[in-house]
Amino acid sequence: MSITPLAAVPSARRAAPVFRGRIGRDPRSGHYAVPHRYRLHLSTACPDGLRLAVGHSLLGLDTSCPVTLLPPVPDRPGGGHSALRPLYEASAHHYTGPALAPVLSDDWSGRIVSTHTPDILRDLDRFGPGDRARLYPTGLESVIEAVERMCAEGIEEAAQRAGRAGADPAERAAALDTLLDTLGRLERRLSGEEYLADDRLTAADVELWVTLVQLDTVHRCHLDASAVHRIADHRALWAYARRLAARPAFGRHLDLDGIARRHHGRCQGLEAAGAAVQILDWAGHAADTPDASRR
CATH class of the missing domain: 1.20.1050.10 (Glutathione S-transferase Yfyf (Class Pi); Chain A, domain 2)
Known part of the structure; x- marks a missing residue:
């Protein structure tokens, strides 16, 4: 699968950049599917966070990709979460915007892989155990x-x-x-x-x-x-x-x-x-x- 490098992509729908890194199978990509490397940061009060939480549970990823739950209402002016600021500041040079959820982060580098929910859920679909039915089965x-x-x-x-x-x-x-x-x-x-x-x-x-x-x-x-x-x-x-x-x-x-x-x-x-x-x-x-x- 081709890999989109970690990059901040402007979006009209949110004030913060949208990071569109992808997780693939090739170790040379920098982001490859390996247990215990990645972490989800989300609030289940947010629709995107709820989507990821449900998908994460269906795929049985509780131990291989831990989840950090965030409060329903962000605690910083402008709608950001204090807990996410280090990730945003490490991932975007001189970043001053809101630190928004959900986020898929890389615990190895301390940086953001993606903030784009559809990409995150599709990439997590490859993490599940081999006998687990996929959320995105071939042909559908x-x-x-x-x-x-x-x-x-x-x-x-x-x-x-x-x-x-x-x-x-x-x-x-x-x-x-x-x-x-x-x-x-x-x-x-x-x-x-x-x-x-x-x-x-x-x-x-x-x-x-x-x-x-x-x-x-x-x-x-x-x-x-x-x-x-x-x-x-x-x-x-x-x-x-x-x-x-x-x-x-x-x-x-x-x-x-x-x-x-x-x-x-x-x-x-x-x-x-x-x-x-x-x-x-x-x-x-x-x-x-x-x-x-x-x-």
Whole structure:
């Protein structure tokens, strides 16, 4: 696999640089897959951090790639974490921006490998034990990428636009239509199916589950009650979310209080009637976990 050298890539989505180092199999790359070398730094109150925490558990990497948990609300002005500053300063010359999570670091060098969640999860997929099913199985890449786009554009972005304070009512209605259409397509895909792709648990399920958590715990707070009831009416989709929440690899990482604190610390929108219409009892389903052998 080709290796992208460690580099800081500017991003319009965040104030800090995005590091896009990759972990490969060739020792000459500088970053190769070896146990106990790399470390994840994340907050499970953050969607990207939750994605990585779930994927990390599914891959059985607790001992070979340790995780450092960060608080839900960053402790530095500008949104950074004090614990990550040494990594950023070692990785970017004269760095003065925010030290943001999640981060995959190299304990050997004390530097950042990557801050790009999709790359990190794909690279971690090679760390798992040989008998562990992969999150990105060969032949399903296009399906997983399609689900990632649907979650980002059809759910996350559409829900944000549908609940945006001060937006034109027609724009909000169009965004809600996009959201409901995306949920409807996923509902039809999951009717009678346990997973999204090839009857197996993949990164597509991790992506959708985290997106549904955000939809119910964050975005519905800015929607009216009627919209939330229409969202909740996708029964197969929410039954799927409930099943996954009851698995330890998913449910044990839910930090509902942290998600709420992070949301209130970042959000400047107005709360709407939908805030009172919870779709799932996430805490109850997460507590109802089967034994770890079913992860």
